[in-house]
Amino acid sequence: xxxxxxxxxxxxxxxxxxxxxxxxxAANQARHAAETAQVLPGQDPLAPVYIVTSSESFARxxxxxxxxxxxxxxxxxxxxxxxxxxxxxxxELSHYMHEEEGRCGGYFAFGSQxxxxxxxxxxxxxxxxxxxxxxxxxxxxxxxVNPWMLQVQETNIRATISHLSSYQNRYFASSHxxxxxxxxxxxxxxxxxxxxxxxxxxxxxxxxxSTQPSVILTIRGFEFPDEIVVLGGHLDSIRxxxxxxTTAENMVAPGADDDASGIATLTEIxxxxxxxxxxxxxxxxxxxYAAEEVGLRGSKAIAQSFxxxxxxxxxxxxxxMTNWKSPSSTFDINMISDYSNAPLxxxxxxxxxxxxxxxxxxxxxxxxGYACSDHASWTASxxxxxxxxxxxxxxxxxxxxxxxxxxxxxxxxxxxIAQLGVAFMVELGKVRAADSTVPSLPxxxxxRPADPAIPSLPxxxSPKRGN
Numbered sequence: 001x002x003x004x005x006x007x008x009x010x011x012x013x014x015x016x017x018x019x020x021x022x023x024x025x026a027a028n029q030a031r032h033a034a035e036t037a038q039v040l041p042g043q044d045p046l047a048p049v050y051i052v053t054s055s056e057s058f059a060r061x062x063x064x065x066x067x068x069x070x071x072x073x074x075x076x077x078x079x080x081x082x083x084x085x086x087x088x089x090x091x092e093l094s095h096y097m098h099e100e101e102g103r104c105g106g107y108f109a110f111g112s113q114x115x116x117x118x119x120x121x122x123x124x125x126x127x128x129x130x131x132x133x134x135x136x137x138x139x140x141x142x143x144x145v146n147p148w149m150l151q152v153q154e155t156n157i158r159a160t161i162s163h164l165s166s167y168q169n170r171y172f173a174s175s176h177x178x179x180x181x182x183x184x185x186x187x188x189x190x191x192x193x194x195x196x197x198x199x200x201x202x203x204x205x206x207x208x209x210s211t212q213p214s215v216i217l218t219i220r221g222f223e224f225p226d227e228i229v230v231l232g233g234h235l236d237s238i239r240x241x242x243x244x245x246t247t248a249e250n251m252v253a254p255g256a257d258d259d260a261s262g263i264a265t266l267t268e269i270x271x272x273x274x275x276x277x278x279x280x281x282x283x284x285x286x287x288x289y290a291a292e293e294v295g296l297r298g299s300k301a302i303a304q305s306f307x308x309x310x311x312x313x314x315x316x317x318x319x320x321m322t323n324w325k326s327p328s329s330t331f332d333i334n335m336i337s338d339y340s341n342a343p344l345x346x347x348x349x350x351x352x353x354x355x356x357x358x359x360x361x362x363x364x365x366x367x368x369g370y371a372c373s374d375h376a377s378w379t380a381s382x383x384x385x386x387x388x389x390x391x392x393x394x395x396x397x398x399x400x401x402x403x404x405x406x407x408x409x410x411x412x413x414x415x416x417i418a419q420l421g422v423a424f425m426v427e428l429g430k431v432r433a434a435d436s437t438v439p440s441l442p443x444x445x446x447x448r449p450a451d452p453a454i455p456s457l458p459x460x461x462s463p464k465r466g467n
Contacts (some may be wrong), residue, residue: 005195045088049208050116051295052106054370055079061096062107065089067449069113072378073405075126078370082116087339102236104258104320106373106378109295111208118299124307124382125410132341133314137347138338139354141426145275147420147427149355151272157411157418160187161256161404163321169253170237170260171308172291172298176249177236181213182287184235184288188217191267191274196224206290212236214298215288217270222432223281224311228428231269231421232299233319234292234374240398257394261323263288264416269421280429282314289374292320294400298416299374301343303381315344315386315428317421318375323404324414326392331364332416333354334391337368339376341384346422347385355423361416364391387434388417 005420058081066083073079085093088110097106112448135428143315163183164170170180185200192198197220197378215235216303221227237255240244254260270286272278290298305311325332333356352363369385370376375385396402407413 008146010237013418015173015297021036025353045086045214047087048084049087049090049295050082050084050110050113051107052080052082052110052116052119052371055081055388057097057101057106057370058090059354061100062093063430065093066098068435070117072117072120074120074123076129078125080120080370082113082120084224085114086251091238091240091242094238094293095400101369103369103392104393105292105296105376105398105467107295107368107371108377109208118318119380123380123414125339127382128341128379128384129339132343133341136344137343137350137428138195139427141431143352144431145395145423146259146424147357148272148276149422150339151275152268152415152422153412154415155270156271157261157264157323157414158404160267161411161414162262164260164263165254165256165402165404167237167254168249169239170235170255171248171251171253172212172236173213174248174251176380177210177212177290181215181235181288181290184233184267185215185217186287187267188215191202191271192217192464193274195274195277198221203298203302205305209291209297212290212298214290214302215286216302217286219273219278219280221281221429222258222279225283227282228285228311228313229282229380229425230287230305230313230316231266231319231425232265232285232287232289232316232374234259234290234298235263235288236291236293236298237402238293238398242294252356252400253398254400254403256338256402257321257390257407258397258402259292259320261321261390261411262319264411265319265322265421266413268418269425272422273425277434277435278426279432280425281432282429284425284429292374293315296371296374298376300380302307303377304382306383307381313378313383315347315424316374316375316378316383317343317387317424318378318387319389319421320373320387320415321389321394321397322417323411324390324392324407329391331391332413333361333388333420334364334366336368336372336375336387336389337365339370339372339379340386341379344384344386348420349386350429356416361387389418390417416419
């Protein structure tokens with residue numbers, strides 16, 4: 001689908017609705033009304049929640065907020081603490097992690113001690129950080145990637161950040177958080193423009209995500225549909241240090257950088273893919289995760305579901321905060337060095353050297369700590385994951401000042417991050433043989449059949465292959 005003006009695709013759900021016949025519009029509105037009716041009030045503030053965090057974080061300060069119930073080790077030999085706390089103290093935990101440890105996340109959340117114990121017992125991080133899930137991570141699609149990268153538009157990313165940060169909040173237990181998820185699904189489907197090999201869903205099989213679903217868009221692979229590449233970021237937002245009387249509904253949490261910017265970057269990567277008729281060899285899944293800010297809940301539920309179904313995920317990219325460029329920063333992109341897959345990290349370094357270094361961009365690597373973002377969910381479930389972000393943390397995260405205007409009013413810093421994401425998608429997902437030598441002109445897309453035959457549904461895994 002082509003858009004003649006960058007703002008025209010901001011709300012493709014509205015554009016599509018206007019083009020639909022009255023009967024289809026009515027059905028669409030009825031579906032949305034039924035979905036909205038499922039929204040419930042926020043969780044009981046006194047309900048217990050069980051967290052898994054590192055022993056270091058617990059000793060440094062989490063112990064003042066939660067009661068230790070067990071000490072365990074995961075498959076990496078990392079000492080972890082299971083602790084319980086009332087739900088209302090999660091805001092204080094978020095504040096502690098941000099202010100005292102200078103990071104986000106830092107824990108997984110569960111509804112019971114049994115769930116937390118089972119999570120640690122089934123941990124597969126040791127497998128995830130070292131195993132090569134493909135025989136060869138080749139980089140050989142420069143003829144496609146180079147012109148596609150040039151199609152990334154700052155105005156598109158900025159428009160999506162602006163829209164998502166216009167919600168009162170995107171908190172997991174609010175109606176706003178639910179509505180934002182529906183908007184993302186409809187927007188992604190609108191960008192796909194009716195392609196039969198592209199589907200989108202609200203993932204609701206998360207038992208502790210309140211009313212917020214995750215969003216999954218799937219581009220089915222044409223040659224290896226059982227091999228899955230994931231690009232994701234979290235869709236929720238949160239505010240720390242809320243004034244008395246704050247509820248899930250009236251909390252002010254624009255979350256422009258954290259993580260409207262990540263979702264906006266993913267949306268632009270998807271737009272470039274669809275504009276060029278991208279048909280990958282492997283299945284590509286774009287994901288917007290629910291409830292990341294309260295213990296990586298949405299991504300954990302998806303990763304555990306994929307593990308239980310025996311799905312063959314060959315690579316995961318996490319985009320969490322992409323639009324703040326610190327005045328003191330000496331680099332453009334920061335790759336997280338811990339709780340990530342070593343071969344996939346090297347693949348990302350190679351991608352950067354191939355596509356970004358020649359254009360003058362620089363990359364840094366830093367550790368993020370235990371459970372700092374959604375890539376950790378995939379790692380714990382035994383899947384290869386990598387994360388890169390904007391660099392030094394935005395000082396207004398989790399406040400009412402996490403707004404676009406406080407990041408310079410542009411999405412300039414997200415552009416190279418999206419461009420590297422395009423390279424990640426194409427070089428890991430590859431391109432079906434019929435399209436592998438058909439580059440496109442910047443902004444024009446390719447002329448290809450709009451409705452290809454639907455390949456077989458992804459299976460239960462396969463031997464690892466080369467590219």
